[in-house]
Amino acid sequence: MLQENLKSQHIVDSIFxxxxxxxxxxxxxxxxxxxxxxxxAKEYLEKTxxxxxxxxxxxxxxxxxxxxxxxxxxxxxxTRHSQCHSVHYDVDKLPxxxxxxxxxxEARSTLIRTIASVFNRxxxxxxxxxxxxxxxxxSVDDGTDLMKIKKxxxxxxxxRQGLIRSRVRGANMATGDVLVFLDSHCECNVGWLEPLLQRxxxxxxxxxxxIIDVISTDNFQYIAASSNLKGGFDxxxxxxxxxxxxxxxxxxxxxxxxxxxxPVIAGGLFxxxxxxxxxxxxxxxxxxxxxxxxxxxxxxxxQCHGSLEILPCSRVGHVFRKQHPYTFPGGGxxxxxxxxxxxxxxxxEVWMDEYKMYYYATVPIARTVHYGDVSSRLELRxxxxxxxxxxxxxxxxxxxxxPSSEDLQLGFIKQSDLCIDTMGHSKxxxxxxxxxxYTGGNQDWSLTRDxxxxxxxxxxxxxxxxxxxxxxxQDCHPDDTKQNWLYSNxxxxxxxxxxxxxDSADFELRGLNVQTCEFNKDSQVWDFIISKxx
Ligand code: LR7
Ligand code: MN
Numbered sequence: 344m345l346q347e348n349l350k351s352q353h354i355v356d357s358i359f360x361x362x363x364x365x366x367x368x369x370x371x372x373x374x375x376x377x378x379x380x381x382x383x384a385k386e387y388l389e390k391t392x393x394x395x396x397x398x399x400x401x402x403x404x405x406x407x408x409x410x411x412x413x414x415x416x417x418x419x420x421x422t423r424h425s426q427c428h429s430v431h432y433d434v435d436k437l438p439x440x441x442x443x444x445x446x447x448x449e450a451r452s453t454l455i456r457t458i459a460s461v462f463n464r465x466x467x468x469x470x471x472x473x474x475x476x477x478x479x480x481x482s483v484d485d486g487t488d489l490m491k492i493k494k495x496x497x498x499x500x501x502x503r504q505g506l507i508r509s510r511v512r513g514a515n516m517a518t519g520d521v522l523v524f525l526d527s528h529c530e531c532n533v534g535w536l537e538p539l540l541q542r543x544x545x546x547x548x549x550x551x552x553x554i555i556d557v558i559s560t561d562n563f564q565y566i567a568a569s570s571n572l573k574g575g576f577d578x579x580x581x582x583x584x585x586x587x588x589x590x591x592x593x594x595x596x597x598x599x600x601x602x603x604x605x606p607v608i609a610g611g612l613f614x615x616x617x618x619x620x621x622x623x624x625x626x627x628x629x630x631x632x633x634x635x636x637x638x639x640x641x642x643x644x645x646q647c648h649g650s651l652e653i654l655p656c657s658r659v660g661h662v663f664r665k666q667h668p669y670t671f672p673g674g675g676x677x678x679x680x681x682x683x684x685x686x687x688x689x690x691x692e693v694w695m696d697e698y699k700m701y702y703y704a705t706v707p708i709a710r711t712v713h714y715g716d717v718s719s720r721l722e723l724r725x726x727x728x729x730x731x732x733x734x735x736x737x738x739x740x741x742x743x744x745x746p747s748s749e750d751l752q753l754g755f756i757k758q759s760d761l762c763i764d765t766m767g768h769s770k771x772x773x774x775x776x777x778x779x780x781y782t783g784g785n786q787d788w789s790l791t792r793d794x795x796x797x798x799x800x801x802x803x804x805x806x807x808x809x810x811x812x813x814x815x816x817q818d819c820h821p822d823d824t825k826q827n828w829l830y831s832n833x834x835x836x837x838x839x840x841x842x843x844x845x846d847s848a849d850f851e852l853r854g855l856n857v858q859t860c861e862f863n864k865d866s867q868v869w870d871f872i873i874s875k876x877x
Contacts, residue, residue, distance in 0.1 A: 384415035405560035422567035427656035432537035441519030445509035446527035453528035471519035505632035532658040553657035610637025635686030704753035707787035773854030794827035
């Protein structure tokens, strides 16, 4: 049934170009389906209504009842700066947009509201189509029931592909000039689309993002986000928001409608010229499910001669959740971390050159994740003559501090042919020594500038301050001086109690412990060997 409907969809076959890189002129396409305003949203939403006493947060990790009660449309506060109201956009000359929304088990009410906010708050003449990619959700109808809506195209993955391949699939069938990606739980605000299209039309290598407002998971209140933020990350390569620098802030104060250059994008909401997206290699389609793709595409855009901006006059709300509402293939609680590390590692291996070692020093466990073959992505980098990561750091993200050699070093800690080893232990368990195998894993340690001995997010900790006390692995806390060790003369002396040194005496019985520091005591002598290779 689905296949047939797809065939009868209104796909533009003939594309005319009027000059190189100018936008397409299209024949008028016949689409006699209903405009969104005539879609029976009540009926659509009733099908998945919560039954009484059902936990409203269980399925989607947001309050589904609150979302359902709002329905398909609502007014939201116009959160733009007042100066945005007087910016003029020449709608007739703007390129056409294909909106791409992928989802896996999204709630009907958030999905339809995302779509409705696109249709209701964009000039109709600028929307080529809304492409909805159902990434193998449990209920097929959530998508197929929407087929009655004009300009809407539905694709379904029979097998779960993850958001990265799903977006590429949507992009491949887009007929518009500019691709606009959205998560499936957004609400586009007044005038959101014009600024995005205008910036891209002026220069096709600009990739632009709206300011992302916050929709509350508890009551679905629409809350304005700060307009003084840009995207950033630390060496763990996890996305975070950074405050603008003083200069950037001044620019915004003088001209609140001006674009904000951003080192990375959050990932879900952005517009990119279709031909530029194709030219720079779409996405890395060997990345799976979720995570890391935003860092990768951000590095790639900057390093391969594009730029990234946040446009303050474009605002879109997003439901930010603390937990994934869906499972990851392979199940289990830690699986999401695995996919995240794998995807992120692919990004690091392809784009970060020698700087990837800081990532591995910060997240030692990442070195053990299999990341597959990246050769085609390296070829792409070569073919496009992309700039080195050093250039990116110096020109795009100078705020990211490069660790000095004392700051963070990754390596192993050796005593004759034994190395300090976690033996796979976790929090509140002992740490010991084991024959050195020089392949990282449980024998990977980083020494940080604040004097921690760190394995992933666990630190070697002195719990009781007396000779003979056994050391434990505990979460690292910057202020916990019992985890701080002074490494000098090949000894690790505890910072809190200078008399105590890390000692391997009786390690077979009780793991590593502390003993009164003694000159030339073999069981207290440690070599820290830096591993150069990332
Ligand atoms: O297997 C999947 N298939 C999918 O189609 C998993 C997810 N998805 C869909 C999902 O239904 C949703 O529409 O993909 C979209 C993104 O997934 P979310 O909403 O679970 O992701 P998120 O909002 O937690 O995460 C942010 O980081 C992701 C990293 O891979 C993506 O880039 C998201 O698009 C991104 N969201 C945003 O940038 C919105 C602002 C959040 C911030 C900061
Ligand atoms: Mn999201």
